[in-house]
Amino acid sequence: MWLGFDYFFRGGAMKKILISGGAGYIGSHTVQALAEAGYGPVVLDSLISGHRKAVGESIPFYQGDIADAGLVTDIIKKEEVRAVIHFAARSLVGESVQKPDLYFEENTAKTNRFVSTLLQCGVNTIVFSSTAATYGNPEEIPIPEESHTEPINPYGASKLMIEQSFYWLEQAYGLKWMALRYFNAAGAAWDGSLGEDHTTETHLIPLVLKTVLEQREAISIFGTDYKTPDGTCVRDYIHVLDLAEAHIRALEALEQGIPCGAYNVGTGTGYSVREVIAMAGKVTGLDIPVLEAPRREGDPDRLVAKVEKIQRRLGWQARYSDLETIIKTAWQWHQKHPHGYGD
């Protein structure tokens, strides 16, 4: 019986896709999207910030560190891994300023060891979770990929160094890589089964919704004197399901031989902090207590992606990232899981 091209190409009979950090926020949504698209995802996660419950029981799961060469080698051989999507990282900007050494070790150094192991095992295709924080304070809005990269915190620097190392690994060993520079990831799975659950929550949308759930007294607006129409910071919010799809497109494009490099993943449209809070009020139907607070250190006025490159080369476009859909799905997750995954 002929099982069809998709069966062989996507992983029914062929090798699988290893997802490092697959139990984290963006990782878990990507694992689910891969499984739904017929790929065979395999998860490696330390569970330092990820959640075991965010990964379906039917998906092969390994708890451990990306720098553990023995474990990574065993997984690649046992699961017949053909490519990797690499999310595992520390991602708190404030913490990175306090402990830069932790970020250069956990993100940059460990990724270097991880990729060395992959290459030794013959796996040379990697989609990497990068960030708009690589740009620092942008000179131009919307921000094109060729824009100057000068991170203003160690988190962004740790990710930019990884991108730079990939360029040299490509020259030396033929690494096929794509770095996806996310803007502001937000939203949750359609059915409310997966969502955002960080031990230390710093992001605007979950904090606004926790305020609605009366887990917080008010939402603080960090700065009202920015050079933006309403004085509050403007960000490009991208639905986590659109992000998940971008990873699959990136993987397919790399396997088809598209040039390696960095790609913005955003919508090209920005919303202010006040607009986000107003939309959360509309979606939830409740008044949200607001506190005007001083600026948070290191926040640029505006971060909005130029998205032509990913649209043109990968044929990807955000589909679910209008602000209302983002907040509706996030609100569904928070209502169903007021205390996250509960672990």
Ligand code: UFG
């Ligand atoms: N904000 C508030 N009050 C809060 C929390 C956030 O006003 O309680 C504001 C922030 O000052 C910022 C905006 O809401 O202007 C968005 O803040 P988030 O913390 O949700 O997101 P960031 O833009 O700071 O961070 C995102 C990614 C990071 C990445 C960074 C790049 O989440 O991983 O963009 O600058 F590093």
